[in-house]
Amino acid sequence: AQSVTQLGSHVSVSEGALVLLRCNYSSSVPPYLFWYVQYPNQGLQLLLKYTSAATLVKGINGFEAEFKKSETSFHLTKPSAHMSDAAEYFCAVSLWGSQGNLIFGKGTKLSVKP
Amino acid sequence: NAGVTQTPKFQVLKTGQSMTLQCAQDMNHNSMYWYRQDPGMGLRLIYYSASEGTTDKGEVPNGYNVSRLNKREFSLRLESAAPSQTSVYFCASSAYRAQATNEKLFFGSGTQLSVL
DSSP states (O other): OOSEEEEOSEEEEETTSOEEEEEEEOOSSOOEEEEEEEOTTSOEEEEEEEOSSOSEEEOGGGOEEEEETTTTEEEEEESSOOGGGOEEEEEEEEOTTTTTOEEEOOOEEEEEEO | OOOEEEEOSEEEEOTTOOEEEEEEESSOOSEEEEEEEETTTEEEEEEEESSTTOOEEOSOOTTEEEEEOSSSBEEEEESSOOGGGOEEEEEEEESOOOSSOOOOOEEOOOEEEEEO
């Protein structure tokens, strides 16, 4: 069974518009959750992570994500898209019993139109 | 401040050839990983090394071998390359692993491998 699902393999927004990238996880125990970003021809970089300290997590470059246990979701948002946000975004989960390995979603490619 | 360094960046192999992908980190991390990235599949773990001297299989280990040469270096070997191994390979490291970790992964810039 898939542990993390990203809805939408490709999202396109206009510059200045809201960015919403969706991630749902399947776990009976609250996991650690992460968002990573991959710019073209680069490795992944951590945007933010949820570690149970606070449900609203702020990351780099104006991104934030909210952990909602009732919805098993960890959606990524940014109020106003910038051209430089164009990249692929990966949600990842670290589960108890996985020996610390991250399980990645399939990724969402964000395009930003001028 | 190099972080995680992978070599080579690009490689083309013929079916049946062998090669080794090299990875080194300079952050004194205990744990290292090899992932492959395929379109629409996200990242899938091939092998990992929780600490120096240990290696374990990940989700897709078939056709690969690894060596944790020392704390810094973790290599991935394809003994007999197949077209199905055409992919982008990423090495990563983290300070340590635990039963469930919130450790941040640091990634290399990737190796683009084509097997003809």
